[in-house]
Amino acid sequence: MAWIKRNVAILYGVGYSKGFINGFLTWYLSLKLYDWGLAVFAVVRLAAQVLDSAANLAGGYLADRIGRKPTLIITDVVYISSILCLLKPELLPLAVLLFHIADGLPTSASFVMRIESVPENWRGKIISIGPALSYASYAAGSFALGLVAASHGHTWAVYVILAISAAGLAARFLLIETARRTSTSTSLSYLRELKTVFTSRIYGRVLAVMTLLGISFAISTFIAPFLKEVVGMSEREIAMFFTLYNLVPIPISLALGHLVDKYRESIPRLMAALLLADFPFTALFALLSPAAPIFAYAMLGSVSLASIYRAALNIYVSEVFKTHRGLLVALNAVLTANLPGVATPLVAALWAALGPTPAILLVAAARLAAAAALLASYGKRSTGPPT
Numbered sequence: 001m002a003w004i005k006r007n008v009a010i011l012y013g014v015g016y017s018k019g020f021i022n023g024f025l026t027w028y029l030s031l032k033l034y035d036w037g038l039a040v041f042a043v044v045r046l047a048a049q050v051l052d053s054a055a056n057l058a059g060g061y062l063a064d065r066i067g068r069k070p071t072l073i074i075t076d077v078v079y080i081s082s083i084l085c086l087l088k089p090e091l092l093p094l095a096v097l098l099f100h101i102a103d104g105l106p107t108s109a110s111f112v113m114r115i116e117s118v119p120e121n122w123r124g125k126i127i128s129i130g131p132a133l134s135y136a137s138y139a140a141g142s143f144a145l146g147l148v149a150a151s152h153g154h155t156w157a158v159y160v161i162l163a164i165s166a167a168g169l170a171a172r173f174l175l176i177e178t179a180r181r182t183s184t185s186t187s188l189s190y191l192r193e194l195k196t197v198f199t200s201r202i203y204g205r206v207l208a209v210m211t212l213l214g215i216s217f218a219i220s221t222f223i224a225p226f227l228k229e230v231v232g233m234s235e236r237e238i239a240m241f242f243t244l245y246n247l248v249p250i251p252i253s254l255a256l257g258h259l260v261d262k263y264r265e266s267i268p269r270l271m272a273a274l275l276l277a278d279f280p281f282t283a284l285f286a287l288l289s290p291a292a293p294i295f296a297y298a299m300l301g302s303v304s305l306a307s308i309y310r311a312a313l314n315i316y317v318s319e320v321f322k323t324h325r326g327l328l329v330a331l332n333a334v335l336t337a338n339l340p341g342v343a344t345p346l347v348a349a350l351w352a353a354l355g356p357t358p359a360i361l362l363v364a365a366a367r368l369a370a371a372a373a374l375l376a377s378y379g380k381r382s383t384g385p386p387t
Contacts, residue, residue: 003176007117010175011110012133014168018079019137021161022103024145026138028154029096036092044093048100053338055104060330063109068116068326069177071109076169078102083165086158107337108330115318115325116178127311135246197321197328206317209271209371210332213309214339216367218347219360221340223299230356231289231296244300252304267316271309275372278305279365286360302364309336 034041062071082098085091114127149157197203227233227241281301288295314332318325343363350359 004117006174007113007176007178010171011114011117012129014171015110016133016137017164017168019134020141021145021164023138023141024149024157025099025161027142028146028149028157029092029099032092033096040093044096048096049338049341051097052100052104053334055101056107056330056334056338057327058330059105060108060327062105063112063326063330064179064324067177067179068109068113069172069175071326072106072113072175073169073172075102075106075109076165076172078105080162080165080169083158083162087155104333107333108326111314111329111333112318112325113175113178115315117176127315135250139243139246194324194327197324202320203317203328206313206332207335210313210335211339212367212371214335214337215343215346216364216371217306217336218340218343219364221344222347222351222356222360226356226360227296231293233293233296237293241296244297245303248300249304249307252307267312271312272372274305274308274312275368278302278368279372281305282365282368283361286357286365290357 030041033044036044059071059075062074078098079102082095082102085095085098111127145157145160148160198207223245224238224242227238228235233241278301281298284295284298285302289298314329317328317332321328347359347363350362354362
C-alpha cells in the first residue's frame, strides 16, 4: 500500500505545482505574445491549439505503449524546455508551442495512473481531488508568481518556475509504474484492437457525448462578455464573480466524486442526472440575469456540476476498455478541452445572428440536454467488454 500513497502524493503534488505555474503562464504568455502583433498572436495560438490536441493523442498512445511513468518524464522535459525558451525573448513563440505540447502530453498518462494507483471503490473520490487542486493552484500561482514578476522582474519569475519544474521532474522518477499490460503487439494488431473499440456501441455513445460536451463548453469563453454587455456588471463585479467561479466547484467536485464511487456500476445514469440538473442553472443565467443580475450566479451551479463530467466518463471508459485506456482518455480530453476552442466561431456566429441569450441556450443548454438524453439511453449497463 505504500506505493499507492507514494504515487498519489507525487501525482497530485506535481499536478499542484504545474497548476501553480500555469496559473501565471496562462495569462503571462498571452500578454507577451500579443506584443508581437495580432497576426502573430492568432497564428501561434492556432498552431498551439492544434499541437495541444495532437500531443493529447500522442501522450495517450505513449502511455499505452511505453508506460505511464516514461510518458510523464518526457512531458516534464518538454515542459522545462518551454520555460528555458522564456529566457530568450526571441524564442517566445517556440516557448508557447512547447508549453501547449507539454500541456497535452501528460493528460492521459496522469489520469490513468491515478485510476490504476487506487482501489476501484476510491477512484471517484481520488480523481475528484484533481479539479479541486487545479482551481486552488491556478489562483495561488497567478497571485504569487505575478507578484514575483511585478516586484523582481519577469526573469526572476522564470527562475522560480524552473526550480519548481526541476523538482517536479525529479519526483517523477520516484513513481511506481502502473501499466497493467506491457504491449507486445505489432502496430497492425494495435490498430485492429482500436478498430474493435471505435466500432463498439458503448464507445460510440461516449464519443458522441464527449463531442456534445466539448461544443457546449465553448460558451465559457463568452461568460465575461455576457456579464459586461448584457448583465451590466462592472469589472470589479466580474472579478468577484470569477473568484467564486473558481472556488465554488472545489467542495462540490469532492462530493460528486463520492457519488461516482457510490454509483460506479451506473455512471451513465449518474451523468444523465447531473447533465439534466445543469439545465436549470444555465437557463436561469441566460434568461433572468439580464433583468436581475443576482441570477448570473446561477452559473456557479453549472460549473460545479461540470467539474466532474469528464472525470466520471473517463473512469467509465477506463473500466470498460482495459487495453487502450491511455489513448481513449486522451481522445476524451481532446474533445472536451480542445473542441471548445474550435467551436468558438459557432458560438460567435449564433451570438451575432440571434443574440447572446439564445446563443447560450442553444449551445450550452441544448447540447447538455442532448448529451443527457444520450447517456440516459444507456440504461443501467454493466462495465463488461465492448459489444
